[in-house]
Amino acid sequence: MTLTLDEVTKLYPGRKTPAVRSFTSELTAGVYGLLGPNGAGKSTLMKMMTDQLKPSAGAVRYEGRPIASLGKSYRHVLGYMPQQQGMYADFTGRRFLWYMAALKGLDRKTTAARTEEWLQRVNLEQDADRKLGDYSGGMKQRLLLAQSLLNDPKVLILDEPTAGVDPKERIRIRNMIATLAGDKIVLLATHVVEDIEAIAKEIILIRGGEKIAQAPPQAVLAMAEGRVREYRIREEELQAFQEAHRVSQIKRDSGGIWVRVVQDEPLSGLPMREAAPSLEDVYLHLFQDAT
Ligand SMILES: Nc1ncnc2c1ncn2[C@@H]1O[C@H](COP(=O)(O)OP(=O)(O)OP(=O)(O)O)[C@@H](O)[C@H]1O
Numbered sequence: 683m684t685l686t687l688d689e690v691t692k693l694y695p696g697r698k699t700p701a702v703r704s705f706t707s708e709l710t711a712g713v714y715g716l717l718g719p720n721g722a723g724k725s726t727l728m729k730m731m732t733d734q735l736k737p738s739a740g741a742v743r744y745e746g747r748p749i750a751s752l753g754k755s756y757r758h759v760l761g762y763m764p765q766q767q768g769m770y771a772d773f774t775g776r777r778f779l780w781y782m783a784a785l786k787g788l789d790r791k792t793t794a795a796r797t798e799e800w801l802q803r804v805n806l807e808q809d810a811d812r813k814l815g816d817y818s819g820g821m822k823q824r825l826l827l828a829q830s831l832l833n834d835p836k837v838l839i840l841d842e843p844t845a846g847v848d849p850k851e852r853i854r855i856r857n858m859i860a861t862l863a864g865d866k867i868v869l870l871a872t873h874v875v876e877d878i879e880a881i882a883k884e885i886i887l888i889r890g891g892e893k894i895a896q897a898p899p900q901a902v903l904a905m906a907e908g909r910v911r912e913y914r915i916r917e918e919e920l921q922a923f924q925e926a927h928r929v930s931q932i933k934r935d936s937g938g939i940w941v942r943v944v945q946d947e948p949l950s951g952l953p954m955r956e957a958a959p960s961l962e963d964v965y966l967h968l969f970q971d972a973t
Pocket residue numbers: 694695697701718719720721722723724725726727
């Protein structure tokens with residue numbers, strides 16, 4: 683099972699620079715994290731992968747065939763979880779899933795079975811008859827995840843699946859994704875670096891529409907190796923220090939403050955200790971000049 687992006691470019695009408703530029707990638711079963719700052723091109727890329735938007739050049743292929751020519755048969759193997767928008771406040775959770783199943787063209791018997799299966803797997807069976815207007819953000823995200831899985835897709839594209847949920851829900855949703863990934867190609871776009879650090883087989887980094895890396899989390903972490911340091915400063919120095927340097931973390935202990943900085947060269951004149959990079963450090967290192 684392979685999804686291939688072959689030199690995919692998207693230039694929106696009236697724009698001078700492409701939103702996505704010569705993007706090449708090969709995805710097989712497992713979770714991929716798509717990470718990049720605002721405006722990097724993540725949504726544009728996902729729209730092309732879900733056949734909602736045609737590339738200006740290049741092609742997206744499933745099992746070697748352009749998805750544009752597969753049409754309906756590609757949509758049968760595709761699951762998509764969009765960002766939360768107006769979600770029919772008067773619908774119950776169960777009715778929403780029935781409605782989505784109808785849009786996907788599932789028959790009644792399959793719909794009945796899959797709806798109950800997924801309500802249970804995302805822990806919403808107790809709340810299935812409540813209206814979406816009464817759902818919390820996390821419950822809505824779990825329901826959106828369930829709808830993306832109704833047709834048992836082979837390719838699952840998730841746009842910010844943990845947006846706006848509390849840490850407990852985030853861990854819950856993240857674990858669900860890791861569990862169901864097994865035999866699927868899962869692409870997860872997010873700003874939340876811990877989500878993908880925990881479950882991604884590979885991380886794809888995108889900046890200015892271009893792929894800057896695709897590698898397992900450990901290899902991505904190595905990109906900031908030797909550049910992460912913590913410095914001991916005094917409380918009264920903190921504000922000026924933050925104005926002068928890109929601080930990724932501030933830790934206080936009985937001896938004062940440790941500030942964490944990602945930077946090629948060490949600063950002189952301050953007590954210092956080397957630190958192991960986190961994905962957040964890599965993000966800051968690569969995207970610090972991006973918006
Ligand atoms: N329909 C459109 N017409 C013209 N330009 C667009 C359109 N959609 C997006 N863009 C531009 O393309 C670039 C990439 O946008 P895109 O939404 O794909 O980025 P993103 O990584 O998803 O950002 P975010 O994290 O903010 O959602 C941006 O410069 C954006 O302004």
